[in-house]
Amino acid sequence: MQVFVAEPCGFCYGVKRAVDMARGECGKETHAATLGPLIHNPQLTAELAAGGVSCCDSLDSFKNGDTVIFRSHGVGPEVYAAAEEKGLNIIDATCPHVRAAQLKAKKLADEGYFVIIIGEKNHPEVKSISAWAGKNAIIVEYNKDIAGIPVADKYGVTIQTTFELAKFEELLAGIQKERPGEYKIEKTICTATSERQNAAGELAEKVDAFIVIGGKNSANTRHLYDIVSARCKIAYHIETAAELKPEMFRGCTKIGITAGASTPDRLIKEALFVMENMENMESFESMLEQSWENNDIYPGKIVKATVIQKDKDEVYVDFGYMKEGAIAYSEWAAGDPEEVAKTINVGDEVEAKVIPGTSKDDFVRLSKIRAEQDAAWKNVPELAEGEKRPATVKVLRVIKNRQKNIVGLAVAVEGVEGFMPASHVELKRVEDFTPYIGQELEAEIIEVDTAKKRLVVSRRDLLRAEREAKAQAWREAKAARAAERAAAREAAEEEAYNSVEEGQVVPGKVLRIADFGLFVEVGKGLVGLVHNTELSWDRNVKASDFEPETEVTVLIKKIDRENKRVALSIKATQEDPWVTEANALPEGAIVKGIVTRFLPFGAIVKVTDRVEGLVHVSEIADTRVEKPEDVLEAGQEVVVKVIKKDMEHKKIGLSIAKAAKEKEKAEYSAYLNNKPELTLDLSEQLETLK
Numbered sequence: 001m002q003v004f005v006a007e008p009c010g011f012c013y014g015v016k017r018a019v020d021m022a023r024g025e026c027g028k029e030t031h032a033a034t035l036g037p038l039i040h041n042p043q044l045t046a047e048l049a050a051g052g053v054s055c056c057d058s059l060d061s062f063k064n065g066d067t068v069i070f071r072s073h074g075v076g077p078e079v080y081a082a083a084e085e086k087g088l089n090i091i092d093a094t095c096p097h098v099r100a101a102q103l104k105a106k107k108l109a110d111e112g113y114f115v116i117i118i119g120e121k122n123h124p125e126v127k128s129i130s131a132w133a134g135k136n137a138i139i140v141e142y143n144k145d146i147a148g149i150p151v152a153d154k155y156g157v158t159i160q161t162t163f164e165l166a167k168f169e170e171l172l173a174g175i176q177k178e179r180p181g182e183y184k185i186e187k188t189i190c191t192a193t194s195e196r197q198n199a200a201g202e203l204a205e206k207v208d209a210f211i212v213i214g215g216k217n218s219a220n221t222r223h224l225y226d227i228v229s230a231r232c233k234i235a236y237h238i239e240t241a242a243e244l245k246p247e248m249f250r251g252c253t254k255i256g257i258t259a260g261a262s263t264p265d266r267l268i269k270e271a272l273f274v275m276e277n278m279e280n281m282e283s284f285e286s287m288l289e290q291s292w293e294n295n296d297i298y299p300g301k302i303v304k305a306t307v308i309q310k311d312k313d314e315v316y317v318d319f320g321y322m323k324e325g326a327i328a329y330s331e332w333a334a335g336d337p338e339e340v341a342k343t344i345n346v347g348d349e350v351e352a353k354v355i356p357g358t359s360k361d362d363f364v365r366l367s368k369i370r371a372e373q374d375a376a377w378k379n380v381p382e383l384a385e386g387e388k389r390p391a392t393v394k395v396l397r398v399i400k401n402r403q404k405n406i407v408g409l410a411v412a413v414e415g416v417e418g419f420m421p422a423s424h425v426e427l428k429r430v431e432d433f434t435p436y437i438g439q440e441l442e443a444e445i446i447e448v449d450t451a452k453k454r455l456v457v458s459r460r461d462l463l464r465a466e467r468e469a470k471a472q473a474w475r476e477a478k479a480a481r482a483a484e485r486a487a488a489r490e491a492a493e494e495e496a497y498n499s500v501e502e503g504q505v506v507p508g509k510v511l512r513i514a515d516f517g518l519f520v521e522v523g524k525g526l527v528g529l530v531h532n533t534e535l536s537w538d539r540n541v542k543a544s545d546f547e548p549e550t551e552v553t554v555l556i557k558k559i560d561r562e563n564k565r566v567a568l569s570i571k572a573t574q575e576d577p578w579v580t581e582a583n584a585l586p587e588g589a590i591v592k593g594i595v596t597r598f599l600p601f602g603a604i605v606k607v608t609d610r611v612e613g614l615v616h617v618s619e620i621a622d623t624r625v626e627k628p629e630d631v632l633e634a635g636q637e638v639v640v641k642v643i644k645k646d647m648e649h650k651k652i653g654l655s656i657a658k659a660a661k662e663k664e665k666a667e668y669s670a671y672l673n674n675k676p677e678l679t680l681d682l683s684e685q686l687e688t689l690k
Helices: 013-023 042-050 077-085 096-110 124-133 143-148 165-178 191-204 219-229 265-280 284-293 337-342 368-377 460-498 577-583 656-674 676-687
Strands: 002-005 032-035 053-056 067-070 089-092 114-118 137-140 154-159 182-185 209-213 234-238 254-259 302-310 314-318 325-328 349-354 364-367 389-400 406-413 416-421 440-449 454-458 505-514 517-523 526-531 551-560 565-569 590-599 602-606 612-616 637-646 651-655
Touching (some): 002 265, 013 042, 013 096, 042 053, 077 089, 077 124, 096 114, 096 124, 096 154, 114 124, 124 137, 137 143, 154 165, 191 209, 191 254, 209 265, 219 234, 254 265, 325 349, 389 416, 406 440, 406 454, 454 460, 460 517, 460 526, 517 551, 590 612, 590 656, 612 637, 637 656, 651 656
Parallel strands (some): 002 254, 032 053, 114 137, 114 154, 154 182, 209 234, 209 254, 325 364, 416 454, 612 651
Antiparallel strands (some): 302 349, 349 364, 389 406, 389 440, 406 416, 440 454, 505 517, 505 551, 517 526, 551 565, 590 602, 602 612, 637 651
């Protein structure tokens, strides 16, 4: 068996720098701790803790004067500010590549770009980049996240430094297709990461099996595993050499090894040592055969067993091994142990899974439930990219992280155990998840990874659809009620229209006052407008002089059924003051008046409060007058004779000249009455005055 190590592998520059900075604080008297794991490697975290540099999850764990080490994944600007305010000594171990990505994201945001960060949403590095980008930023991990990108004029793109390049290019193409616009792309993938991925991918095509060493929570290690597992049928992701078993390499002659950027060299060397020891055995193949012949067991192996005995806590089985197996009732089936025990009989055959125990145990620990779950996983169909399917799930328990924070619910779905994130249980924040335990809920399966036995369910989209359906039903009901009311109004209006005619005088009630007039109800459901010009003969009367609910009498001037308009008039129901005063001025009447203004062809003379008449230029004097203002003045009192009345058009003709002749004639008549002897001599002169 040949073992090949991909080059490069193991610590990258940024990780080595961070580790050296943290190790430099070991053994000092002052308290020093990392804010979160320095790198994603539990073995190194334990090593630092043994040297006096612990790991704290919050700045609340630090006191004034303590040293805080910011991990290689970086933190947001608010964390720097909080640490300074708390008086902490800061050692910034942020990877230079991550720091560059943070600053580029901030610059893009400052330049007005909407920032798109391509990477794993829950990865601390990606969260730190997002914090530097500010509010106008979004993280895209899968194709389904693209729909959540808001429409903008220009986009700035950054990438998680350890993200797989091929996946980034696929996501970027999808983003640019769905959200066209101006793009500025900052390729912040670390060159060390891409070099490790390329080297691992090339080696994977040349070997029979592949080992990827690194923390299970390390993103770059997981990406390495994804790359090699796609090119090599037998691939394993391990944290330490203790996980290596001969059975893993049955029939393999060429083994490839790589390690994540956060994997210490000693872990790589330990794995190589184990592989070399396997190679030094008399015959690796014969060792495997012997292992199978002796029914060698290991955690995860499925065995067939027969029940041989029961007690109050567990059931014992024989599966052909040197030790008997023990299955706790809680590992046999869910439910009350006493009730579970009643269903088991000696001689029953069962398939069980070997689970971790200790070499000092008298029995091999087995689990029937986990074997059934493994079998059930074989029947769980995969999901296509962006696909989801409905499922009824039963809540098993509440899941908390190491900090005792609730992260979600464990649920039974399609025969296996799945996970429902806390944010996907309801649309609003839930404080207490205890009431959900034991409930059956309608949900959707949104992620399936049978290789990792990972199944994620969500109720969020279903609840949103349900909420939208309720909102739509409410809107439709509201629209129906409005339509019903509108139909009733139209029927009432039609009835009201049929009850009135143009020219009819009817009572009404003021409903509303507007700048241009009054809206008056003249029948049930029939409202018309009294324009300002139709309020009164007195032009000083305004709509604001009326009050709502005031009773008025109106004339229906015009009905426009097509446009649903009714023109009303209050003025038309009142006597026209002009007509009244004009009727008191018969033709031939001599009256006094005041000159108010001039026209090119005459003068306007006011003879009553509301009545004015025209003195044509030819009626001003017996002699020719060019312009009225040549002989008259505004405000001048004159005596005029009414010579013509046009009541329809409200026009009155006046004459100053004829009034003067009438006056002269009256004076001659009075004189002749006192001198009878002059009557005959002056008769001809009087005729000329007619």
